[in-house]
Amino acid sequence: MSMRDAFASTMDEAMAVDPRLALVLADISVDRVRPVQRRHPNRVINVGIREQLLVGVAGGLALSGMRPVVHTFASFLVERPFEQVKLDLGHQGVGAVLVSSGASYDMSYAGRTHQSPGDVALMDSLPGWTVHVPGHPAEARRLLCESLPGDSSVYLRLSEAVNAEPFIGVGFQALRRGSAGVVLAVGPMLDRVLAATATLDVTVLYASTVRPFDAAGLRAAVDASSANVVLVEPYLAGTSAHQVAEALDDRPHRLRSLGVRRDREVRIYGGMADHDVAHGLDEQGIAASVRAFLGR
Amino acid sequence: MTTTATGYHELPRLIGLMTGDEKHAAAATSTVDVLWVLYDRVLDISPRKIGDPRRDRFLLSKGHGPMAYYAVLAAKGFIREADLLGWAGVESKLGMHPDRVRVPGVEISSGSLGHGLGLAIGEVYGLRAQRIGARVVVLVGDAELDEGSNHEAIALAGREGMAALTAVVVDNRSASHGWPGGIGRRFEVEGWTARTVDGRDHEALYEAFTAPHPGRPLAVIAEVEAKN
The missing domain is CATH 3.40.50.920 (Rossmann fold)
Incomplete structure (x- = not known):
């Protein structure tokens, strides 16, 4: 199971028990969450290939009292709509869980357009964000579960690169x-x-x-x-x-x-x-x- | 229609507390009539409902030139008249662009153009998921429509048939390259109901905001005198 699979299955379980959760997508990974979308048609939102809107919608969901989880490739989640991350979430005083996949060069064959080595540095320029970089799908699942309650601002960076074993613990x-x-x-x-x-x-x-x-x-x-x-x-x-x-x-x-x-x-x-x-x-x-x- | 202690005729004086020039500044404020009609007659919001999840939402996307907005908020009791004095100073909570974290009743912090419509759509989704039937009204400028983010939002809201959403475009013809064929057409082609009215005519604005538009988001194009 990849980190992305772990993300999809964990969201399926979590959305069944927490009515505040909303999953916002921009076409990426939509196929993986079809069953979740069928179960929660009002809380799984695919905005199409519109990444500024992806993050803007998340900000509006949070303002209305929901807990948005936002997902696409890192380059299109952090870099392309960076001003929306800065203003539609942080500056509004609301949080979200941003879950990227693709990391720095998971899509090595795809070239620069699909690679996002600067994502953590960009998030680091904004105050108040927790940044998780799991090394194993089990860590990704645990870190996601920890991030869903509350209203904090979380960036969860998923990757195809993994370690053989998970290390579940706090701090270094x-x-x-x-x-x-x-x-x-x-x-x-x-x-x-x-x-x-x-x-x-x-x-x-x-x-x-x-x-x-x-x-x-x-x-x-x-x-x-x-x-x-x-x-x-x-x-x-x-x-x-x-x-x-x-x-x-x-x-x-x-x-x-x-x-x-x-x-x-x-x-x-x-x-x-x-x-x-x-x-x-x-x-x-x-x-x-x-x-x-x-x-x- | 609604009787309030401080009414529309008070707005020039309130704006004057910020600009120091009540006659000209008030008349030149393109949004003042739209804002007044919304807060006085259309929206179900009040200082006592600021934290009520079922309140209607007004989102000022065009955050620059917020004097009329602050004046209406003061007239309706969301902020104190004294708050208007010294605005944009270091001790003021009222800035050149509004900050929702600092100003009671302000639903979004704005200033950078092209953010309000996306936030409004998110609010509509969130209210729908919570089965709250509140209305979400977002004010944008005609030049603000230049930002591509608006066109992501207009398309999605139309396709989703978001009847709870209203976009009011205050059109003072300040877009550098204009909107040939009219602004309303941009919304209609995406599945919105569009109504173009005189942005100074309170009855026309009220009618445009309140006439039914089932199954479609509503765009009200409020035309005012050209900026230059």
């Missing part, structure tokens, strides 16, 4: 302890980070929630190891660098940020693994970067 979880530094693996980056650092004496932290940023967890890990931090994020490199700087603002530290490269647009097709290599986010690329940073 230490999966390995070492003395030479701390490697923070976000969501789908975990398995390759564990493999890349298998022979290194480093602490590996895992995060499926990046906003709020678990500053206390990072500080504790650094205090028990060394103030050499490597961020490994599946979106734009350095998206969380400012959070690391704030978390360690009273500790001399070094930081290396790995992620989707900022210096140029990678104009290739091919598979996700090809893009991993192009961005240095494959196991070998991560291993080389961490070793170079730690001088080992």
